Amino acid sequence: MTRTVLRAAAVPLASVVLGLVLGAALIAVQGHSVTTAYGALVLGGAGDADALLRTLQKATPLVFGGLAVAFAFKAGLFNIGGQGQLLVGAAFAAGVGFGLEGVPLVVHLPLALLVGAAAGAAWGAIAGVLKATSGAHEVIVTIMLNFVAGNLTDWLAANPWQDRSGSNIIARTPLVKPSAEIPTWGWLPAGFVLAALAAFACWFVLERTTYGFEVRSVGANRHAARYAGISVGWIMASTMAVAGLLAGLGGAIESLGVDGRFEAGVNVGLGFEGITIALLARTNPIAVIPAGLLVGLMEAGAAKMQFESGVAPEIIDVIQALILLFVAAPLIVRWLLRLRDTDDRRLTLGAGWGR
Amino acid sequence: MTLPATDTNGGTPGRRAGLGPSAWSPQRMWSVAGAVVLVALVWGFYAWDGAQTTAVLGGTVRAATLLVLGAMCGMIGERSGIVNIGIEGQFLMSAFTAFTVASMSGSLFLGVVAGVSTGLAMGWMLAAMSVGLRTDQIIAGTVLNIAALGLTSFFYDRGRSLGQPKYQSIELGPLADLPVVGTALFNRPPLTYLALVLVVVLHVLLLRSVWGMRTTAIGEHPGAAATVGIDVIRLRYWNVTLAGGLAGLGGAYLALESVGTFTRAMSGGRGFLALAVMIFGRRTPLGAYAAALFFGFTTALQGQFQLNDTFDIPAQFVGMLPFVVTIIVVAAAGLFGRMRDPAALGQPYEVR
Numbered sequence: 001m002t003r004t005v006l007r008a009a010a011v012p013l014a015s016v017v018l019g020l021v022l023g024a025a026l027i028a029v030q031g032h033s034v035t036t037a038y039g040a041l042v043l044g045g046a047g048d049a050d051a052l053l054r055t056l057q058k059a060t061p062l063v064f065g066g067l068a069v070a071f072a073f074k075a076g077l078f079n080i081g082g083q084g085q086l087l088v089g090a091a092f093a094a095g096v097g098f099g100l101e102g103v104p105l106v107v108h109l110p111l112a113l114l115v116g117a118a119a120g121a122a123w124g125a126i127a128g129v130l131k132a133t134s135g136a137h138e139v140i141v142t143i144m145l146n147f148v149a150g151n152l153t154d155w156l157a158a159n160p161w162q163d164r165s166g167s168n169i170i171a172r173t174p175l176v177k178p179s180a181e182i183p184t185w186g187w188l189p190a191g192f193v194l195a196a197l198a199a200f201a202c203w204f205v206l207e208r209t210t211y212g213f214e215v216r217s218v219g220a221n222r223h224a225a226r227y228a229g230i231s232v233g234w235i236m237a238s239t240m241a242v243a244g245l246l247a248g249l250g251g252a253i254e255s256l257g258v259d260g261r262f263e264a265g266v267n268v269g270l271g272f273e274g275i276t277i278a279l280l281a282r283t284n285p286i287a288v289i290p291a292g293l294l295v296g297l298m299e300a301g302a303a304k305m306q307f308e309s310g311v312a313p314e315i316i317d318v319i320q321a322l323i324l325l326f327v328a329a330p331l332i333v334r335w336l337l338r339l340r341d342t343d344d345r346r347l348t349l350g351a352g353w354g355r
Numbered sequence: 356m357t358l359p360a361t362d363t364n365g366g367t368p369g370r371r372a373g374l375g376p377s378a379w380s381p382q383r384m385w386s387v388a389g390a391v392v393l394v395a396l397v398w399g400f401y402a403w404d405g406a407q408t409t410a411v412l413g414g415t416v417r418a419a420t421l422l423v424l425g426a427m428c429g430m431i432g433e434r435s436g437i438v439n440i441g442i443e444g445q446f447l448m449s450a451f452t453a454f455t456v457a458s459m460s461g462s463l464f465l466g467v468v469a470g471v472s473t474g475l476a477m478g479w480m481l482a483a484m485s486v487g488l489r490t491d492q493i494i495a496g497t498v499l500n501i502a503a504l505g506l507t508s509f510f511y512d513r514g515r516s517l518g519q520p521k522y523q524s525i526e527l528g529p530l531a532d533l534p535v536v537g538t539a540l541f542n543r544p545p546l547t548y549l550a551l552v553l554v555v556v557l558h559v560l561l562l563r564s565v566w567g568m569r570t571t572a573i574g575e576h577p578g579a580a581a582t583v584g585i586d587v588i589r590l591r592y593w594n595v596t597l598a599g600g601l602a603g604l605g606g607a608y609l610a611l612e613s614v615g616t617f618t619r620a621m622s623g624g625r626g627f628l629a630l631a632v633m634i635f636g637r638r639t640p641l642g643a644y645a646a647a648l649f650f651g652f653t654t655a656l657q658g659q660f661q662l663n664d665t666f667d668i669p670a671q672f673v674g675m676l677p678f679v680v681t682i683i684v685v686a687a688a689g690l691f692g693r694m695r696d697p698a699a700l701g702q703p704y705e706v707r
Contacts, residue, residue, distance in 0.1 A: 026509075078493050136686040139440060139493060140634075143627045144685075147678040155671035272504075275497055317505030325498050329488045 009287075012280050014333045015326035016294065023319040027311050037309040044304025045297035049187040051304075056192040057258050059296025061086065063195040064250025065274025066281060066288040067202050068124075068243040072138075073283045074206055075239040076219035081127055081142025082247040082274040084149030089120035089248025091153040094255040094262035095161055097176030108179040113252050120248015121241045123149060128240025132233035138240065157264040172263035182257030191253035195292070198246060202285035215239055247274070276324045295320065407659065412539035414655030417613060419647035420550045421446070424605035425629025426636060426643040427557055428478075431598035433638060434561065435591050436574040436699040438492040441481055441499030442602050443626025448503040449473040449606025451510070454617035457610075458517050467546070467607040474603015475596055477503075482595035486588060489703035504620060511619055521615030522546060546608045553601070558640040570594055574697035577704045587704050602626070624678070631681040634688060638697075653677045 024034045045055045065082045072079035093116030100108055123145060130136040158171035165174060183190050206212035217225040218235045226232045254270070255262045277295055281287035298320075302313035326333050397408065425442045432439040449470040457466025477499055484495035522544035530541035561567040569590060572580040577587040609625075610617050632650055636643030657673045 080497070130682070130686045134686045134688075136682070136688075140627065140631060140685050141682055143624065144631075144678040144682045147624050148675045148682075151671040151675045151678075155669055158671070159669065272501065276501065279494065312509055314505065314509040314511075317501075318509050319505075321498070321502035321505040324501055328494045328498050329484050329490045331488045331490075 008282065008284075010337070011330045011333050012282060012287075012291075012327055014337055015280070015323050018326050018333065018336070019319045019323035022322050023315055026315065026318065027309075030311070032309050032311050037305050037311045040308040041298060041301035041305040044301030045299075046301075051300060052187045053184065053189065054300035055293065055297045056187070057189050057296075058299045059292045060189065060191045060195045060257070061250040061254050061270050062273055062277055062295050063192075063199060063288055063292035064246050064253070065270060066277030066292050067199060067274075067285060068247035068250070069274045069278035070281060070283040070285055070288055071202055071206070071215075071246060072239055072243040073278060074212075074219045075215045075235055076222065077128075077131070077138050077236060077239060077243075079124070079127075079142055079240065079243045080139055080272075080275065081124060081145050081244070083270065083272055084142070084146035085120040085123045085244040085247035086251035086254070086270055087146075087149045087153045088123045089116040089251030090255040091156050091161075091173075091251075091262045092116050092119035092248075093252030094173045094176060095156070097180035097256055098161075098174045098261070100180070101177060103179055105179045108177065109182065109256070112176070112180045112256055113249065116252025116255070117245045117249040120251060121245035123248065124244015125237060125241035128237035131240070132237045153262070154264040157262055161262075163261070170263065171265075173261045175260050176256055180256055181260070182253060184257070189257055191257040194249070194253060196289055198249065199285045199289050202246070206285065273320065276320050276327075279324060279327045282327075409538050411652070411655045411659050414658050415648055415651040416539050416543065416547065417651070418654040419644065419651035420547045421605050421609055421613065421625055422629050422632045422647040422650055423554060423640070423644045424550055424601050424608065425626055426633035426647060427553065427640055428474075428598040428602040428605070429630050429633040430636075430638040430640070430643065431557075431561075431570065431601070432481075432595050433633070433697060433700055434570045434574045435594040436577060436697055436702065436704070437481070437485055437591060437595050438496065438701050439481060439595070439598070440493055440496035440627070440630065441477065441503075442496075442605075442629050443622050443624065444496075444500035444503030445474050445477045445599055445602035446606045446609060446622040446626045447500075447507055447620065448477055449603040450610035450621060451503075451507040451606075451617055453603075453607035454517065454610040455510075455512075455515070457519075458515050461519060463519070463522060463611050466611050467604070470607025470610070471600050471603040474599040474601065474606060476599070478596040478599015478602070479592075481599065482592045485703070486591045486595065489705070492701055492703075500626075507617075508619055511617070515617075517611075517616055522612040544612045546604070546612045550604070550608070553604075554640045554644050561640065571697070573704075574699055577699050581706075588706065591704070605629075628677060628681060631685055635684050650677055650680065653680050 027034050027037050068082045069079050093112045096112040096115045127138045127141040131138045161173045163174040214230045277291045280291040298316045302316050306313050429439050452473040453466040453470030456469035457463050484490040485492040524542050524544050527541040573587045581587050632646045635646035653676045
């Protein structure tokens with residue numbers, strides 16, 4: 001057991017180390033101190049209770065975003081739409097969060113979460129249904145839906161749902177009511193607990209249920225799955241809906257538990273990091289948790305790193321891209337580490353734009 | 356590897372070689388009819404409001420230039436069997452280097468050279484990942500996109516300016532005085548003309564030259580191509596790398612001619628729109644240019660709507676237009692008149 005886990009984790013771990021080493025080189029070339037920079041990064045992400053809280057808060061949507069990519073991947077679908085699914089989830093959850101009044105917490109909070117999740121699921125399902133009915137490639141459709149969602153949520157936040165209090169001109173909703181706020185217990189945000197539970201739920205569904213078996217069959221070989229009597233169209237559509245649900249839930253928690261409202265342009269980019277995280281976790285739902293924590297820690301510590309060493313926080317994006325490169329092309333890492341070509345199941349998708 | 360046993364399109368041999376539908380197929384009739392209606396409409400609007408029509412047409416060509424460069428980059432890759440969804444990243448990275456070099460050297464030309472070189476380098480990276488290392492091609496392209504966004508954000512210098520005017524329009528003599536299309540087509544800055552020339556040249560090369568036939572061969576059936584002596588790996592490397600140069604030119608065009616500066620994430624999804632343009636244009640340069648004009652038109656309309664208050668549509672809804680159109684196009688392309696992808700698209704080729 002330990003051996004298999006270690007073997008599976010060898011390439012991702014080596015990729016992280018390589019990414020950090022190249023990041024260090026970049027920092028040194030710019031004339032900053034690497035030890036100060038990385039020291040501040042770690043302290044800013046895990047140095048005290050506040051730092052830990054920040055890391056867990058950052059990690060929550062990242063775990064959800066990673067799950068949204070990983071789950072779809074199991075059916076052979078590449079969901080680049082986490083961004084749009086997250087945005088509609090965040091906006092609609094905030095809409096319910098500030099729009100309802102005088103509702104007890106036990107009703108209000110679950111309802112807001114549910115509406116956010118449903119909005120994300122609907123957004124994901126568009127791509128899934130189009131893929132199943134017309135063969136429209138989900139990569140193109142989800143990317144386009146990201147832009148549509150960006151515009152739609154901007155409009156919601158700037159027009160019907162705009163915060164009209166005082167002289168606010170920012171495109172943002174009012175604060176959600178206390179009855180819709182997700183609590184934080186000390187350094188532990190309840191949203192992160194939900195994220196971890198969602199990861200285990202994904203693992204259970206994929207590995208221990210008939211539905212999960214069908215999803216994985218479609219991912220392994222669409223034609224064989226159809227021949228075996230699995231409704232491929234239904235699996236593709238529903239898988240994308242589940243993926244959207246996960247991303248939407250991440251967005252809902254972001255609005256209800258971290259930002260306290262929805263503001264246009266605040267969550268941009270969050271959805272794309274899900275891709276890195278899912279690939280770093282080699283699309284294993286449980287492994288998405290540590291992958292999300294790692295990226296969350298880097299993002300939580302980036303501000304302190306900039307403050308203490310002067311390194312621009314965008315270095316985090318560069319390190320992430322490098323890690324993604326090494327994870328995606330494991331041959332590089334294997335050649336560097338002289339690792340033998342082990343059980344490595346190669347990450348592949350059905351490419352091509354048609355059915 | 357599977358052999359395409361039957362041609363599910365019922366396509367003619369000409370179709371096979373990528374020559375498009377035969378002389379008077381229903382598809383071609385529809386295209387011609389569509390073009391006639393479009394020309395009539397444009398003429399009507401011109402008579403109604405000349406200034407605005409000219410502005411929209413100019414905006415159409417402006418937006419189409421970037422899209423067609425990206426689409427041509429994508430189609431060379433796809434005809435060779437390599438999906439390139441990294442065009443967005445190639446645009447962004449080349450726009451960044453083109454802008455930075457032009458700003459530091461004071462020469463727009465050197466900027467263009469830098470942009471094209473960056474595009475070539477990123478094309479080579481995509482080839483190295485997807486051809487050499489046999490990484491999944493969609494993931495390889497995503498790596499390029501994320502890397503470009505990360506690197507350009509990290510090195511982005513807010514205070515830097517171009518320090519000189521961007522590329523200015525050049526009038527092509529009396530052609531520029533033609534009604535309707537004069538300003539839109541013949542009073543353009545230099546990179547637009549270059550792109551137009553490239554569209555025509557590449558169309559001929561892809562459909563008529565030995566290189567074009569070989570490219571189609573390695574995308575359709577690399578195994579068969581190899582048996583007649585084509586070095587599949589080598590040609591795929593060359594094609595994907597050189598195609599990157601086209602996207603690089605697109606990036607340079609974006610920074611030095613279309614906008615005149617660099618901003619974070621300035622490619623704004625147009626690398627992905629270029630893919631839809633490529634599919635819509637049936638992977639031929641001229642077809643892609645027609646599709647690019649159509650997409651450019653939706654973009655130009657969006658700009659025009661935002662400028663005047665004739666129509667009271669929120670900016671965000673107008674902003675969605677090109678993306679919604681793309682979704683409809685991609686879905687409709689699947690539902691009606693199914694297109695056939697190159698048979699070996701997306702599959703790594705291994706020498707056995």
